[in-house]
Amino acid sequence: MNVHFIAIGGAAMHNLAIALQDKGYTVSGSDDIIYEPSKTRLQQHGLLPEAFGWFPDKITHSIDAIILGMHARKDNPELLKAEALGLKIYSYPEFLYEQSKFKTRVVIAGSHGKTTITSMILHVLNYHDIEVDYMVGAQLEGFDNMVKLSDDSEFMVLEGDEYLSSPIDRRPKFHLYEPNIALLSGIAWDHINVFPTYENYVDQFKIFIDSIVNGGILVYNEEDPEVKQLVEHTENPIRKHPYQTPAYEIVDGETYLETPDGPMPVEVFGKHNLSNIAGAKWICQHMGVDEADFYEAIASFKGASKRLEKIGESANSIAFKDFAHSPSKVKATTNAVRNQFPDKHLLACLELHTYSSLNADFLKEYKKTLAAADEAVVFYSPEAVKIKHLDDVSIDQIKAAFDKENLKVYTNPDDFKAFLFSKKWQNTALLLMSSGNYGGLDFNQINQLL
Structure with a gap:
């Protein structure tokens, strides 16, 4: 072909x-x-x-x-x-559906967590040598490619993105997959450029739930009130399996997950990631992996690329980068580092880089998202605002929107880099959140700072 x-x-x-x-x-x-x-x-x-x-x-x-x-x-x-x-012209998701329409399609959706949950599932399956087709949005340890297609796999695991399919197909990607097994992790308004109201955004997830095949399975986060309401009110005849954050504790900067065999250390941390593990466990069980085998495999999961990825560490300081950019992700990620390292000075840095995050009307959604940080910095490029044809955003607007005392705002990448390199790194946890690179910051240099 x-x-x-x-x-x-x-x-x-x-x-x-x-x-x-x-x-x-x-x-x-x-x-x-x-x-x-x-x-x-x-x-x-x-x-x-x-x-x-x-x-x-x-x-x-x-x-x-x-x-x-x-x-x-x-x-x-x-x-x-x-x-x-x-x-014949296909969008990316349309072509993936064609490749998987005779397989059991497993689709992982949600405003946050879908890449990590998909990665967890694939890690567990790979650990136990279970072959599946897949598409995931991050590079994973042990995988050469982010997409695999074959003629003989029983399952196709798909990260279900709610963004548009193609320039000529304005449907969200996850509307095209018609899952047999689905997961919905949470709903928090994003992609304001294509979903101008919260209600319009939520409707896309309702359509997704309705697209699950008759008699299919939906695993859902019952701690998210919007998700719970949609699932409870759907008329689609599907089986519903709720999950919630499992019991865990943090001891000396290490997270222990409660399991039937007692506390088990895990490589990832943060309440949101423990919730992700609970969802991934349900999906893996529906794919034939029993609970004990799931826990054995998930213990070695180090995270998806750019998701709370450790990029530097010294005797008393540590640095992470994370893809977080939407308000819900920024808050969850900042809180995760705060809870994991309660005795360290937390410096949280966020780059406003996406269309939504640079929209003056959307900025208010970031209120208190950096509250858990001892020190917080926001970086954005006024040039990026112009390129996206958005209204100008002022430093005062950003400070008011975040409502964070002593928030620093930088618009020049050299000034931001100078700030980082001028710090005295004593007992500090540095968190760099962005879907970009702060105007050219070399993340490989961060280890030299600490």
Whole structure:
């Protein structure tokens, strides 16, 4: 099968391209810009386009399927040519469904935790040598690729993202998967650029619940009131299995999870991650992994890439980076580090980087999210605000929105870096939260600070 990717350089797209080539497909692709690590990984597999840009001449009747990425626009020259030729055009999630429609589809959804829960499930299955197909949004230890497709796996495990499918398919990705087994971890308003009201955002999860196949299974976080209400009121004839945060304790900076065999140390920490473990356990049990085997495997799970990832440590200080950017994630992550290291000075830094986080009307959602920190910093780039065509955001607006005493706000990356490198790191826990890199901060240098 001959498949062409329009916008092959995306984090998800390039992994799918590699997976399809591994499966024996003939793969080609285009993009106008490709960043690392996608660029190097595509090059290693012989899939990096010879030149950046869009080339309609590449689109011919010899192509069996086009896979269209969100980075492309509706007027993309290659897309227009494909439409004119009447070629089959798939969005990324639509193509994944086609690859898995004869499998048992396991879809992990929620405003927060879905990447980590999916990663936990895959870690447990891999630990016990259980082969499954999958798509996950982070690089995992022990896995070469973020996507795997085969002809013989019984299960397909999918991270269910609520963002839009493609420039010409405005449905959320997770509406297309029709899960047999699903998990819903929580709902907290995000993606304000496509879901302008909270009610509109919540509706997407209602549709997701209704898309579970008749007689399917929904594992859900009953501690989230919005999730609980949606699940209790759905008319979809599905089996419902609630979960909640399990008992645990923190001793000298180490988390112990209560199990039937007594307290067990785990590598991850934070109430939200212990809740994630409870959800992952239910899913693994529905996939045939018993409780004892689950606990044996999860003890060695170190976390998904960029999720409370330790990037530096000295005799008395420690540093983490985390992908947290939405208000609920910022609060949960900050609280997790605070509770794990109660005797350390917690310096929490947040980069406002996404469309939602830089929206002046959305800023109020961040109120008290950094309250658990002893010292807090917010970084944002006024240039990023302009690029996203948003109204200007002032430092005073940010300080008022966060409602955090002595909050520092930086707009210049050099000033922020100078601040970090001028600190005296004594008994400190540093938390760097961002879906970006603070205007060019080298996270590998953080260990030199401590």
